[in-house]
Amino acid sequence: MSPFHRHAIHRRKSSILIQPQGQPELPAPAAAAAAAMTLDLNLTNIQGDILIGMKKNKEKFFFFSINDRKIFKQRLKSGAKFITTTTQLVDVNKQPAAMVNVAFSQTGLQAMGFYHFLNDFHFSGGQFREAAELGDPGTDQWVGTFRGKKVHGVFLLASDSTTVIDAEWAAVNQLFGSSITELYTLSAEARPGDQAGHEHFGFLDGISQPAINGFTANPAPGQSIVAPGRVLLGRDGDERMLGRPSWAKDGSFLVFRQLKQLVPEFNKFLRDNPLLLPGLTPEQGSELLGARMVGRWKSGAPVDLAPVFDDPTLAQDPMRNNNFDFSYPGEDLASNQTRCPFSAHIRKTAPRADFRSGNPEHHIVRAGIPYDPEVSTGEAAANATQQDRGLAFVAYQSDIDEGFHTLQQRWANTVEFVHNKTDPTPGFDPIVGANNGQSRFVSGLDPSDPDRDFNLVVDFVQSRGGEYFFSPSISAITDVLTADI
Template identity: 60%
Template structure:
């Protein structure tokens, strides 16, 4: 049966986002780097938010039956990078799949794919990530009960329902649902913005073999930073051949305490020059992230938002925190050392420029908009947050490293002439204890801020491996 052609994309693409290569450009770049974009699952390199996305977590209850259905019915539905790139080849609902370590075991895979964090599972890493143990975790993420996840993306949830229903009827009793999380782009002009209101998805690394024309300031990485077995994969020598061109998917359900965050901004406006209280609150929020809600970087626009700068991908990443006449070791008047985007991508703060700790983010908001009651009581009563998805070839260099070694480490960035930049004010986690952050107030370099609560609360997650489509059709379903 012929599938109907799409006329509009599953992906959202605000002007601020880096542009995607055309299929022709990507195919040429991939050939030069000996990559095959037809076998790489679509979510990995594209790094874009979808209009709606469902994460369906399952356990395998009958491996023999599951493998045969995987090979015959599911593999043909898996959306490749090439397919997802062009609206005309996007399916009605894009489908990707990834497995946890226990899931690979259930399929009879005994190979070590060379990533101890993946092998142990995320629950073991909870304290390493700064979570206060697993008290806040969604119970489904505990006890290694999840074998795999389907990622279903489309522009309507009814498309997703249809695709999932047909998948589930093929799968019968070979799997059991463990948990489902529904993500959706926020409504209207908030599309592309996470729940605190900030545009998310602007800075992604350009991957050689995929991105043809990096935007100014966009860092370029070798494909092996994201894909196993490719150039610059730090553990290339230990990968089994079937794992080549797969990627580790770090999934985190990160609850966002939006009314509490907004209240914090209202209570602590930065008092600078002629700023109104409202402008001072907006400036504080921008300095916590390193970007304004529009996406304009504070390093280039330190006092006021600049929506035109935000919307221009040739300018909105073209900064590295250095400025003529600046004392780079102490000056935080443009951007705090602790700002979320500076902690997770320090640009010129590290020399030589860091090339290995990059991830591709492919997250989506979940949960409803703030209700009037929540806004007026400044208290969250309905859960909302970010279904965080990050791809990398080594969790110890990617998500885990960014969270543990940079965001949660008060001393990082550590070559500065101040006692400590403090925690990342957005995602920094101190096992539920208060966190200190310095540098948020441009008028007082010595001022410290203590956060008594976390605005982002980890509800747990799992580490998955997103295999190549050829591995799904071969070793994994054999």
């Protein structure tokens, strides 16, 4: 019996994926299959987490190193049929008890005997050496496991219950035995009750994802449509494939970052700095400040369409909640910040009309999930974080430089971006922009005085490090990576 054998007593009761109102709908299995046929996308060969971009109910990340190449490869080959595919994850009836996906770092591929250059220098060098480039204050706050290059891979397990995940992990562990060492585990889950789908600051997440041509059957109005090769290597739109080995086709680079969020400190900042527009209470002014920092209200409604008051009905309507591009006829896109600040998180990371038309290249599929507990009453009262919590950030792309790295370094951390604004200089992304631990200025947050700079002395999001991984296709695992070499 395979150690991946599904335990009869550990059954999934609901979908592995959650779908709060306002997030794009899961493609219907038949529609996804039909769309994939037109572009010959083999959804049974693509790991499930890559294209779907929806929130999981519970998820655990198991980071490991490989001790015994030969045994590891034998066991991976025998267990590969249990790696969850896109076809399975997209269909609640076909979903296994727990999703199992696997991805390898550059050193992990080497530990398996593969020294091929995947034509992505961020992946080859690993994330640790890029800490300063990404704006991290150093690596002292990095989780020890991520310091250096010791992580060879990560298993991603997701389900609707932690018991099911743990039972599945016990089976995976039994399969690999001493051929791997579990280095570090991060447990994550959707937040409780009506906060499901919201990240720890309280904002609905996972609303704007690129529609993938050949997979997303019905893109929503305003949704960017990208070629599959922006996410999958070797597909139409992947401009680096010529320099990659053929087995890399249908895989994707997985950027992992453990991003700690200082929630009580963030809330205090909002409380202390309400935007006192006429007609707003201080509480409303604080909500507005948070909304302008993100570019969306906590409900998910975009400030570009709801600039002063939240609009929960708009937030819940996927046909409208992405249908904006910051431009309005008769208004100057280079100077107008009455609706959305240039520095807002969603404008910095997806500049829409501010940037080249359609912006086909700088897209990522985000598959992150909140980790660790809700803010305690003690932490809220003290306005101080005592327990690490945040976002287990996961992003898929075929080119880390054009994807995550551009979004973080060239956009969120670059004060002049978005370029070509007449005045003032936008400043840092107030949510994820980073300045190597030094304070960050942000302009445009106050609609009555867009020149007013806010000086953020606290990083509300702090990096605890991560790694760059490659999530190979199932056939690459069975036919190439596990071959005896």
